[in-house]
Amino acid sequence: MRKYVKYITIAYIGFFIGCDDIIEDDITNDIVTTVAPQDMTQIEGNSVQFRWNQIDGADEYRIQINNQSSNAIILDSLVNTTLFNYAMNPGTYQWRVRGENFAYDTAYSFNSSFSVISSIDLSGQTVLLNSPLNNLYTNDVAITFSWEGISTATFYKFQILRVDGSEETVIFEDQNVVDTSITIGNTIITEDAEYIWQVSAENDTSFTDYFRRTFFIDTQNPVSPSLITPAVGQNFTTSQEVNFTWNFNNDTGTIQSGIIGTIQIASDENFSNIVLSESNATGNFINTFDTTGAYYWRVRGVDEAGNTGDYNASGQFNVN
Structure with a gap:
């Protein structure tokens, strides 16, 4: 079935761009x-x-x-x-x-x-890291780190490093972890920054290299975005496309995780009658309206670390 789907896709694309561009x-x-x-x-x-x-x-x-x-x-x-x-x-x-x-x-x-x-010689073996995933963004400074055990290892060395440009500083180390996980409380990681966690397995005669992953701590809520279009009081006709655009370029946080904007459109300025709610990360949303009247819209951000910002002051437009 998969091959037939590929053929159909090729035929469809070839109709628009020519067969010479997509022949495999x-x-x-x-x-x-x-x-x-x-x-x-x-x-x-x-x-x-x-x-x-x-x-x-x-x-x-x-x-x-x-x-x-x-x-x-x-x-x-x-x-x-x-x-x-x-x-x-x-x-x-x-x-x-x-x-x-x-x-x-x-x-x-x-x-x-x-x-x-299994081999008693740990040199050349790999510590397989489980969680957190590489390049995780989180607002939780209490984290459980886990990895796969090596049967011939007797203990593990665990480190957390804070990254500042090209410098890496060890802020926590435990050189005798006997389990395959460790939980770090909220007193170790005290600021928003990029961090690395790494683990090495050891026994009495050998040890592995350190194996590492990166994570980011971001505890700051996204700022309210700037509304770009439509302009305040702009008029549209029914079934005419209204292009809503905004941006979060005024974000000044130390760690700036990706932000998804949530747009709400209401028929009253108190937003008690919301007619549409949509989330996307593009900063752009298009919609048409069949009912005439004044409409109000606002946007807030939810970032990749789980922080939720405030809605901006609402915009307003009219459908005639």
């Missing part, structure tokens, strides 16, 4: 050859590197990994290279890969089985 190589009969891990390979540690040969005409490759014990797909991902690194727990697995472009897919490669076994 037909890779249907090509075969991706896996390089590593080969069938029946045994890998010590938890870092697995998957490699395969390039297919001319393939823009991306879809790699799938199956846990043989549970018979569940644990990874289904598109990558644009012929090399993929992944941290895995001990167990037995199968993997396969195929090439894709806008119009065509190859068949999947033959399944290759491999096993991952």
Whole structure:
């Protein structure tokens, strides 16, 4: 079914821009050859590197990994290279890969089985971080950090660093975390800024590198936006498009997370009779009105960190 959808899409786009611009190589009969891990390979540690040969005409490759014990797909991902690194727990697995472009897919490669076994040597192994996600924006300064355990690690080193330009300053460190999570109270992170959290696994004889993610603390509410159009008192006719525009360019917060504007349109200046409410991040909204009369509109922002700003002083326009 997917291939038919691609053909329809190509035909539709080609009608407007010409076939020469969107023709893709037909890779249907090509075969991706896996390089590593080969069938029946045994890998010590938890870092697995998957490699395969390039297919001319393939823009991306879809790699799938199956846990043989549970018979569940644990990874289904598109990558644009012929090399993929992944941290895995001990167990037995199968993997396969195929090439894709806008119009065509190859068949999947033959399944290759491999096993991952624990190793006492932690050097070269990976600490797989769970949460918070990389580049998270939040207004909550009490955060629980978690990661996947390595069976041969006896403890973990955990750090939080504050980022100021090119400088990174350690503001919290625990060098003996025996669990795979740690909760930081609201006395450690005290200001809006960019931060890094990182974890290293250790035992008596070896240790991993630090593995890190970035997060942003933003506790400031978005400022009220500037209303641009329509102008106050501007007149429109029924069924005429009214273009509402606004911006948050006056935001001066230390961390400026993305803002989604919520527009409300009412038939009274107290906004007790709201006729329309809409949210978007573009700063632009178009609507038509079939009922004549005076209308009032206002906008407020909700940012990516979860902060909600105040509505601005409302605008007003007329439909005649």
